Amino acid sequence: MTTSTEMSQLAIVTGASSGIGKATAQRLAADGFHVLAGVRKQSDADKIAEVNIEPVILDVTDQTHIDNLVERVASDPHKRPLRTLVNNAGVAVNAPIEVLTLDDWRFQFDVSVFGQIALTRALLPALLANKGRIVNITSVGGRVAMANFGAYSAAKFAMEAVSDSLRREVEEFGVTVVKVTPGAVSTNLTDSGLAAAARIADTMTPEQHERYDELGKAFTAQAEGFARDGVTPEHAAGVISRAVTARKPKTRYTIGRDGAMFTFMPRIASDRFLDTVLRSQNKSLAKTKS
Template structure:
C-alpha cells in the first residue's frame, strides 16, 4: 500500500522505541494507519516520528500516561476511529525462581500483565465503538515454561489466559482479540534481558551458584543465539500486519518456525517429555558456552 498522509483509522502500538514495536509501527504506517507509537523517552519519540507515526510518551504502568492516550484518541482532530491496539510493551526478568525477589516478580507483572490490562480496559470503549481489534504479543514462553524463565513465562501464560477470556467476552460485540506468538526474534529485549539476568545472578549465594551456574550459561548461550539467528523485527511486523488487516483473522499467529514447533509441542507433548527435551537442550547449550 502506498504511504499517504491521509489516513482514516488509528492504530496504537506500545513498546515502539525499538525491535518488534518499532518495526510494527513503521509497517502499520505503511499500511495506511495513523500510528500512535508508545515510547517511554523523548529521545525515542524524536527518532520514530515521521509521516503517519505520531509518538506518544507511554509507560503502561503509569495511569496518567494511559489517561492522556485515551484523551488523545477521543479528541482526534480528524475524528478517526481507533482500529487496533497492539500490546507489545514488555520486559524480560530471567533467573531461577529461588533467586528472584518478589520485587522482580512484581516488575515483570506490572509491565507485562497489569500494564497491558490497564491500557486495554481504558481503550476498550473506543474499540467497542469501532468494532476494532486487539493484538496481544505473547511468546513461546507462554506456551512452554523453560527453566530460568519462570517470571517471564508466568506473565506470558497470564496474557494467554487474559487474551482467551477477553476474546470470549467481546467477540460478540465486534471486537476481535488475536494472539501473536514470537519465537526467536533479534531485538533489544535480548540485550536488556541479559543485563537484567546479570544483575540478578550477581546476588546469588555460593550455594545458588553451585546449583544454577550451568543453567545461567545455557540461558546466555540461548539468548545470544536468539540475537544471532532469530528472525528480524521486520519479519515479525509483517505477521502482526496480517493479524491487524486480515478480514477473518485467526485467533493465533506464530512468528518463526521455532514458535510454530513449540506451539504444536505444547498441545501434544507430555510434561516428562518436555522436561527431558529441555534438560538435554540446556546441557548442550551450557557445554557450547564453555
C-alpha cells in the same frame, strides 16, 4: 495495499522504541494507518517520528500516561476511529525462581500483565464503539515454561488467559482479539534480559551459584543465539500486520519456525518428554559457554 479506510483510522502500538514494536509501527504506517507509537523517552520519540507515526510518551504502568492516550484518541483532530491496539510492551526478568525477589516478580507482572490490562480496559470503550481489534504479542514462553524463565513465562501464560477470556467476552460486540506468538526474534530485549539476569546473578549465594551457573550459561548461549539467528523485527511486523488487517483473522499467528513448533508441541508431548528435551538442550547450550 493501503485503502482509504485504513488511512482514516488510528492504530496504537506499545513498546515502539525499538525491536518488534518499532518495526510494527513502521509497517502499520506503511499500511496507511495513523500510528500512535508508545515510547517511554523523548529521545526515542524523536527517532521514530515520521509520516503517519505520531510518538506518544507511554509507560503502561503509569495511569497518567494511559489517561493522556485515551484523551488523545477521543480528541483526534481528524475524528479518526481507533481501529487497533497492539499490546507489545514488555520486559524479560530471567533467573531461577529461588533467586528472584518478589520485587522482580512484581516488575515483570506490572509491565507485562497489569500494564497491558490497564491500557486495554481504558481503550476498550473506543474499540467497542469502532468494532476494533486487539492484538496481544505473547511468546513461546507462554506455551512452554523453560527453566530460568519462570517469571517471564508466568506473565506470558497470564496474557494467554487474558486474551482468551477477553476474546470470548467481546467478540459478539464486534471486537476481535488476536494473539501473535513470536519465537526467536533478534531484538534488544535479548540485551536487556541478559543485563537483568547478570544483575540478579550478582545477588546469588555461593550455593546458588553452584546450583544454577550452568543454567545461566545455557540462558546466555540461548539469548545470543536468538540475537544471531532469530527472525528480524521486520519479519515479525509483517505477521502482526496480517493479524491487524485480515478481514477474518485467526485467533493466533506464530512467528518463526520455533514459534510454530513450541505452540504445537505441548499438545502432543508429555510434560516428562518436554522436561527431558529441554534439560538436554540446556546442557548442550551450557557446553558452548564453558
